[in-house]
Amino acid sequence: MPASDADKNFHGSIAKLYDMVLVPLIFEPYAAELARRLSGFSVASVLEIAAGTGAVTRALAAALPPSAAIVATDLNQAMLYQAQAVGTARPVEWRQADAMQLPFGDESFDAVVCQFGAMFFPDKPKAFSEARRVLRSGGVLIFSVWDRIEENEFADVVTRAMETLFPADPPRFLARTPHGHHDREAIRRDVRAGGFAAAPEIDTVAARSRAASPEIPAVAYCEGTPLRNEIEARAPGKLADATAAASRAIAARFGNGAVDGKISAHIVTMKK
Numbered sequence: 067m068p069a070s071d072a073d074k075n076f077h078g079s080i081a082k083l084y085d086m087v088l089v090p091l092i093f094e095p096y097a098a099e100l101a102r103r104l105s106g107f108s109v110a111s112v113l114e115i116a117a118g119t120g121a122v123t124r125a126l127a128a129a130l131p132p133s134a135a136i137v138a139t140d141l142n143q144a145m146l147y148q149a150q151a152v153g154t155a156r157p158v159e160w161r162q163a164d165a166m167q168l169p170f171g172d173e174s175f176d177a178v179v180c181q182f183g184a185m186f187f188p189d190k191p192k193a194f195s196e197a198r199r200v201l202r203s204g205g206v207l208i209f210s211v212w213d214r215i216e217e218n219e220f221a222d223v224v225t226r227a228m229e230t231l232f233p234a235d236p237p238r239f240l241a242r243t244p245h246g247h248h249d250r251e252a253i254r255r256d257v258r259a260g261g262f263a264a265a266p267e268i269d270t271v272a273a274r275s276r277a278a279s280p281e282i283p284a285v286a287y288c289e290g291t292p293l294r295n296e297i298e299a300r301a302p303g304k305l306a307d308a309t310a311a312a313s314r315a316i317a318a319r320f321g322n323g324a325v326d327g328k329i330s331a332h333i334v335t336m337k338k
Contacts, residue, residue, distance in 0.1 A: 081144040083290035085119035085152065091220075091286050092329050093121045093181065095273040096210050099333065100181055101125035107206050109176035114138040115165040115197065116183020120149030126179065127154040137175075139163035165193040173202040180209035182331070184256075185247040194260025201338045207262070210333045211253065213270060215245035219327035220275055220283040220316060227315035228297070231308055237296035240287065253334060266336040275329045280320065283327070284313035 100122055104112070110133065117123050117138040126136055137159045140146050146160050163169055165180070166189055178197040187193040197207050215222045221240045229236040247253070250268055257266050277283050287293055288309040297308045316325060 081148040085148050087286040088290045089121045092275050097121040097125040101129040105129045111135045111175045112177045113175040115180045118145050122181040124154050127156050168196045170200045174200045176205050178207045190256040191259035198261045205338045208335050210331050211247050212245045213330035214248040215241045217330035223315050224287045224312045227312045231311050232300050239293040239296050262336050266334045269333045272330045275327045277325050280313045280316035284309050288312050
C-alpha cells in the first residue's frame with residue numbers, strides 16, 4: 067500500500083484506540099481551544115471537516131449555542147462510527163465526506179473547523195478552496211496542525227525508538243504526516259492557493275500531554291495511529307514488542323511513573 071494511502075488507514079481497531087487513548091492524551095486540549103475560539107464568533111451553522119472520532123465535535127456541541135447547527139464529516143467511516151458511538155451533548159449531523167469534494171452548496175456555513183486533518187489532505191489548496199467555497203461571506207475557517215515533531219516530545223521519542231528497532235527501514239508515519247505540515251510559510255502558501263485573500267492568523271500553542279504511565283503514550287502512538295500499519299508491515303506479529311520498545315524509550319526519558327511531555331500545534335484562523 068502506498069504511504070499516502072496507508073497514512074489514512076484508520077480501520078476499526080485503530081479508530082477505537084485512537085479515541086480511547088490518543089484523544090485524551092493530545093487532542094482534547096486543542097479541541098477545547100478551537101471551540102473556545104469559535105465561540106467568539108456569531109455562527110448559526112458550522113461544518114467540521116476531518117472530524118475523526120469527534121473530539122472537536124463534542125467540544126463544539128458543548129460550547130456553542132443550541133441554535134448553532136453542527137455538521138461533522140470525515141472521509142473515514144470507521145472514525146465516524148466511533149464518534150457516533152461516543153455521542154455528543156446535543157444532536158449533530160454526521161456525514162461521510164471528502165474534504166476536497168464537499169457535498170454541500172456554495173456559501174452554506176458560517177464557519178468551517180478542522181482539527182489536525184489538513185496534514186492528511188493530498189491536495190491542501192484544493193481542500194482549502196472547498197472550505198472557502200462552502201463558507202458564507204464573512205465566515206471563518208479555523209484549523210490546527212501539529213508543530214514540528216521535535217516540539218512534541220512523546221511522538222518524537224516514539225519515532226526515535228522505531229528508528230532503533232527498524233534501522234534499515236524506520237517507520238516514519240508520525241514525522242511524515244501528522245507533523246509534516248508545520249512550516250508556517252507553507253501553510254500561508256496553501257491557504258492563498260485555496261483562494262483566501264487575507265493573510266491567516268497563525269498562533270503556536272503549547273500544551274502538556276500527561277499519562278499515568280509510559281505504556282499509555284506508547285500504546286496511543288504505536289497502536290492507535292497508522293504507525294501500527296507500518297510496524298505490522300515490517301514485523302508481522304511483533305506489534306506488542308514495538309509498543310514495549312516505545313514504552314521503554316518513554317520511560318528512559320520521562321520516568322517509570324506518571325509522564326508529562328510537551329505538545330505544540332499551530333492554530334490558523336482566517337475570514338472569507
